[in-house]
Amino acid sequence: MIIYKSSSLEIWAVMIIYSQMNMPQKRLSKEAVKVWIISEMIMNLIGFMIIGVLLYLDYFFSWQEWIGWILIAIVVISVLGTVWSFINPLLRYKNWRYDIDEEFLQLKSGVLYEKHELVPMTKIQSVATKQGPILRKYELYSISIETMGSSHTIPVLSKDIAIKLRNQVAHYAKIKEVES
Amino acid sequence: MTKTKRHHPLLMLIHLWTLAKRFIFFVVYLFVIKADSESSFIIYGRIIIFAAFGIMVITIIWTWFTHKYKLDHKSFHLYKGIFIKSEQTIPFSKIQNVHRHTSYFHRVFKVTSIHFETGMTGEETTVKFEVISHIEADRLEAHIKSTDGDALTTDDVKDTKHANLNRNIHFEPTKMDILKASFTSLSFLILIPLVGSFYSKINGIFHMEKEAKGVFMNIISSEWMVTIIIMVLVIASVTFGIVRTFLAYGKYQISSDHDRIYITKGVIEETSFSISKEKVQAIEIKQSIMKRLLGLAEVKLTSAGSLSSDEETLEINSLYPFLPVKRAYEMVSEILPSYEVKQKMIRLPRKSLWVRLIKPSWIWFIATAILFYFRPSILKVEQAWWILSAVLFILIAVLRLLEFMNTRFILNNQFIQFKTGGMTTSLFISKRDKIIEVKVTRNIIQQMVGLASIGTIHRAKPVHHAGVDDVPLELATSFYHWYMGRKNEIKLE
Numbered sequence: 001m002i003i004y005k006s007s008s009l010e011i012w013a014v015m016i017i018y019s020q021m022n023m024p025q026k027r028l029s030k031e032a033v034k035v036w037i038i039s040e041m042i043m044n045l046i047g048f049m050i051i052g053v054l055l056y057l058d059y060f061f062s063w064q065e066w067i068g069w070i071l072i073a074i075v076v077i078s079v080l081g082t083v084w085s086f087i088n089p090l091l092r093y094k095n096w097r098y099d100i101d102e103e104f105l106q107l108k109s110g111v112l113y114e115k116h117e118l119v120p121m122t123k124i125q126s127v128a129t130k131q132g133p134i135l136r137k138y139e140l141y142s143i144s145i146e147t148m149g150s151s152h153t154i155p156v157l158s159k160d161i162a163i164k165l166r167n168q169v170a171h172y173a174k175i176k177e178v179e180s
Numbered sequence: 181m182t183k184t185k186r187h188h189p190l191l192m193l194i195h196l197w198t199l200a201k202r203f204i205f206f207v208v209y210l211f212v213i214k215a216d217s218e219s220s221f222i223i224y225g226r227i228i229i230f231a232a233f234g235i236m237v238i239t240i241i242w243t244w245f246t247h248k249y250k251l252d253h254k255s256f257h258l259y260k261g262i263f264i265k266s267e268q269t270i271p272f273s274k275i276q277n278v279h280r281h282t283s284y285f286h287r288v289f290k291v292t293s294i295h296f297e298t299g300m301t302g303e304e305t306t307v308k309f310e311v312i313s314h315i316e317a318d319r320l321e322a323h324i325k326s327t328d329g330d331a332l333t334t335d336d337v338k339d340t341k342h343a344n345l346n347r348n349i350h351f352e353p354t355k356m357d358i359l360k361a362s363f364t365s366l367s368f369l370i371l372i373p374l375v376g377s378f379y380s381k382i383n384g385i386f387h388m389e390k391e392a393k394g395v396f397m398n399i400i401s402s403e404w405m406v407t408i409i410i411m412v413l414v415i416a417s418v419t420f421g422i423v424r425t426f427l428a429y430g431k432y433q434i435s436s437d438h439d440r441i442y443i444t445k446g447v448i449e450e451t452s453f454s455i456s457k458e459k460v461q462a463i464e465i466k467q468s469i470m471k472r473l474l475g476l477a478e479v480k481l482t483s484a485g486s487l488s489s490d491e492e493t494l495e496i497n498s499l500y501p502f503l504p505v506k507r508a509y510e511m512v513s514e515i516l517p518s519y520e521v522k523q524k525m526i527r528l529p530r531k532s533l534w535v536r537l538i539k540p541s542w543i544w545f546i547a548t549a550i551l552f553y554f555r556p557s558i559l560k561v562e563q564a565w566w567i568l569s570a571v572l573f574i575l576i577a578v579l580r581l582l583e584f585m586n587t588r589f590i591l592n593n594q595f596i597q598f599k600t601g602g603m604t605t606s607l608f609i610s611k612r613d614k615i616i617e618v619k620v621t622r623n624i625i626q627q628m629v630g631l632a633s634i635g636t637i638h639r640a641k642p643v644h645h646a647g648v649d650d651v652p653l654e655l656a657t658s659f660y661h662w663y664m665g666r667k668n669e670i671k672l673e
Contacts, residue, residue: 113623115619116620122672147617148616150617175672177672
């Protein structure tokens, strides 16, 4: 029991060290939660409509029994998914952080699966602001950043911040290091 | 600066040859198999084939007339296009590695092929000379070498020519090495199915036609006869294995000069590879179980340019795949003095073993679900399905245990070094300035016990991801800070 306690203390100490690792500070736009919930709701609605049609067809043509069971399972999972889609955006927003300086782009996201990325500015090849229909309605932008090896997205930002950030990244990324 | 030149005329021949290979199926079908057919489909088919072949031949010749190349003091200029003319400029500084291949075809005509691989993405980023005379290939390579990086004066060019003679040979396999290699590559194992089927056939004859072929059986069933046959087979397959290994790795040579590494291999088909030392993105030392038992290892160089030519997936980036371990480590420091290999590394903490063991295995879940559904009885054992599932479970656990035991990690000044893998281990060494991106991830279990996974991305074609799972959080943090320190090494343009 004592051993367990000391080890959990150790973990706390480590967590403190971890939290000191120059965490990125900037957050997404507060509207992110709203936008995500709306888009998830649209997706859910479409999903439920498809299931509804399938259930009706199942009833009407009296398909085989196992198909009915599978459909019921899908309904249960979708309902749970819908509940989750109201909680998830909040958690996502709470945990999303980004930051840039002359040398690095830092991204941190995720709750159950936390991801912490560090991208040198010199390796960024392109940066773009993007806007889907929902984002456009609220005058928001997402930023996508392509590097030599991967692509990253900062999902929901207000217009001013997004454009400023894009220009800043573009400016920093102009500096190239000697490749060898 | 050189004159604008056309490619070697034999290029047309090699293109004709590939064209013929592509058409052979249609020709055989339309003119041999359906030779007597009068159906309009076949007749029109023949006409179309004729026309297509004619057009292709004309295209090949015309293409040859329009494709030209030129070199100036810092880049390739490639001209091509029949209707749409294009001019492509590829600077020498973007060339990551040089790859030369001499196939049977090239040997017959005393020519070779040479590829200059760039690290750029997109199509047509490789400067290819499918057919080129040896002299011209040497000239191109020397030209690029002399102008690589900064523009050099003519004196420097002379210097590099001089340095060419001073190539250091690091490794040439001895007969013993080849024997060991052929043993490791297990090519002799081909004898097992052969002998197996042979034996079962003898048995079949023995049981079924005992009386009918009594005399013959006396010979075949006598033990010494069988022994001799098996001996012959064993010798044959071992010889086969050795010959195969010799053909692939016999004339291997690893050499280097002041700024480049050269690897040459192949007895009949010759392939050579050269890379500038600065452009080595990472080193990987790989060992399979067999190699670990025999104390051998393979050293691989990661390059940002592509490493295999289109047709063969033959990887030439490997320094000899069957190097004695000690020699492998020595060679890394000889060839790449800027790299440092530390033998002593940090192991993972005990808790990461538990994290690895409790992680659900999808393979096991799916396999068990399938076994549960079908419940096959193997060798008349009804319970076979759960026995198999249990065996698989144990195998996965053992594999994870091995992975845990093999995993090591160290950050050493500007170097990162980690070893991973269960059955086949791989030791990965790279420099901070060669890593183009890093990440630290933690899933829910790792968050609870204070572990993290680290990952790096390197330039290669396609990009190379590497990393270690379940390292202590402190290490992950220091890894993150370590990468931030890369500003000390990079040079800005």
